Amino acid sequence: MAASEYKERYRAQMIRWGEKQRDRDPGFFCRLIVKDVKQPVWIVSDTRRWSDVEWFREHFPQVVQTVRVSASEETRKQRGWIFTAGVDDTQSECGLDEGVRWDWTLDNDGGPEGLEEQLRPLMDYIGGRLPR
Incomplete structure (x- = not known):
């Protein structure tokens, strides 16, 4: 979602x-995400x-x-992001900035x-794992 005023x-x-x-x-939100999902590939965006x-690994x-997916602070500012103390420096915004072994890293x-x-x-990796 965009950083709208609302x-x-x-x-x-x-x-x-x-x-x-x-x-x-x-696991509250994780269970909601996967409830009744039948697609062979799920993209859970914005895990924080x-x-x-x-939970997902388990x-x-x-x-x-x-x-x-990461972008520099400069790029984020160019896209309209403005740092808000007490929000942008909390667990919900930066809890995965360190200590996670990522399978894939993309530069945005x-x-x-x-x-x-x-x-x-x-995408090639995912395609190779889909049931035929």
Whole structure:
């Protein structure tokens, strides 16, 4: 989602609500994501916490592939991002910045052509694992 005024107005509250849910049940949101999913490939975008990565690795150990998409702070600012203290420096925003072994790492500083080129090996990998 874009950094709309509406989203930014309620973002800190949404983060606090989400943290309360995770404190009660670390797999709460992960189970919602996979409930009734029948597609052979799932892309779970915007996973933000180590506990989420752990949950997927524990429940789907043979198929989980983690992908880190990153852009420099300069690029993010050019795209409209503005740092908000107390929000952008919390677990929900940077909890996966360190300590995760990523299966794939993509650089999103350039245009779509560069990203497509980086995605090709990942797409080939996924295609090779699909049931025939």
